[in-house]
Amino acid sequence: MNVSKKTTLVAAATLCFALVGSAIAGSHGGGEAQKDAAEYRQSTFTMVKHHFGIMGAMAKGKIDFDAETFARNAEAVAALSQLAPTGFEVEGLSDDTSAKAAIWKEKADFSEKMTAFQDAAMNLAKVAQEGDEGKSKAAFGAVAKTCKGCHTDYRTKKK
Amino acid sequence: MNVSKKTTLVAAATLCFALVGSAIAGSHGGGEAQKDAAEYRQSTFTMVKHHFGIMGAMAKGKIDFDAETFARNAEAVAALSQLAPTGFEVEGLSDDTSAKAAIWKEKADFSEKMTAFQDAAMNLAKVAQEGDEGKSKAAFGAVAKTCKGCHTDYRTKKK
Numbered sequence: 001m002n003v004s005k006k007t008t009l010v011a012a013a014t015l016c017f018a019l020v021g022s023a024i025a026g027s028h029g030g031g032e033a034q035k036d037a038a039e040y041r042q043s044t045f046t047m048v049k050h051h052f053g054i055m056g057a058m059a060k061g062k063i064d065f066d067a068e069t070f071a072r073n074a075e076a077v078a079a080l081s082q083l084a085p086t087g088f089e090v091e092g093l094s095d096d097t098s099a100k101a102a103i104w105k106e107k108a109d110f111s112e113k114m115t116a117f118q119d120a121a122m123n124l125a126k127v128a129q130e131g132d133e134g135k136s137k138a139a140f141g142a143v144a145k146t147c148k149g150c151h152t153d154y155r156t157k158k159k
Numbered sequence: 160m161n162v163s164k165k166t167t168l169v170a171a172a173t174l175c176f177a178l179v180g181s182a183i184a185g186s187h188g189g190g191e192a193q194k195d196a197a198e199y200r201q202s203t204f205t206m207v208k209h210h211f212g213i214m215g216a217m218a219k220g221k222i223d224f225d226a227e228t229f230a231r232n233a234e235a236v237a238a239l240s241q242l243a244p245t246g247f248e249v250e251g252l253s254d255d256t257s258a259k260a261a262i263w264k265e266k267a268d269f270s271e272k273m274t275a276f277q278d279a280a281m282n283l284a285k286v287a288q289e290g291d292e293g294k295s296k297a298a299f300g301a302v303a304k305t306c307k308g309c310h311t312d313y314r315t316k317k318k
Contacts (some may be wrong), residue, residue, distance in 0.1 A: 003285065036209060039209075040205065040206060040209050042202075043186070043202035043203070043205040043206050044202070044206065045200075046198050046199065046202040047199060047202050047203065047206075050195060050198075050199050076242055076245070079238055079241075079242070080242075081238075082238075083235055083238070085204065086209070086235070136233050
């Protein structure tokens with residue numbers, strides 16, 4: 001990877017933070033916006049789930065722990081966690097969603113839980129980079145806990 | 160944002176590069192793996208499309224150009240471009256896919272086109288950060304061209 005690429009991606013990743021809580025210009029009005037938002041967040045969590053599945057299989061001993069693979073997947077989840085708030089920017093529900101309206105009624109609490117997920121995901125990426133199996137698995141468990149913490153209050157069913 | 164968070168995300172983003180062309184451990188066997196891969200790539204491009212839509216609306220003058228918003232969306236696409244190859248790691252097609260089998264037959268060409276997309280997306284993020292409307296729109300056009308370049312050969316229909 002050349003320096004220019006690295007610098008650009010670093011800037012990109014850093015600025016992903018700016019997406020948190022920001023309004024997206026150009027959103028459609030009415031139900032279309034809610035549908036788009038639902039698709040965006042479902043997409044985000046489908047990708048998170050993929051990377052989570054690999055780390056989970058290692059955490060449960062279903063497949064051998066491989067520090068490099070674990071770290072790559074942890075880093076992908078960390079990056080996706082920064083995009084996750086985008087899918088919740090448009091208020092309200094579409095027909096095909098598992099999100100609860102409480103997300104926008106309890107904004108402060110939801111935002112706190114989202115931040116907890118992001119913090120845990122970034123900690124996981126950091127810990128996983130060090131390559132220690134026990135610590136990596138513990139940090140993974142901490143992220144999984146933040147998923148559950150939010151799903152309990154803000155998701156109607158398991159998709 | 161504190162330094163620790165920034166450092167972690169920087170590391171995360173940098174290591175996303177490592178995902179390119181790497182095999183994902185823990186993949187399921189048979190059709191399930193192809194289905195998961197299709198869902199992953201569809202999710203990636205659903206998210207890309209969201210960010211692209213906002214930039215596209217500005218590029219076409221449908222909404223006013225806002226340098227900050229444009230840059231945020233450019234950066235999201237750059238980050239997602241680094242995850243895109245993950246959805247093509249498992250060879251073969253699922254029932255619900257627009258991908259062509261040629262992706263894995265013409266690996267070198269596909270990989271070249273994927274890299275062209277990633278390079279253009281990262282260039283866009285860099286250019287957009289500078290805030291110049293004309294240059295931002297031109298860089299956006301260059302990314303759109305790489306999308307088309309790949310879709311022509313490797314996607315069966317518009318989803």
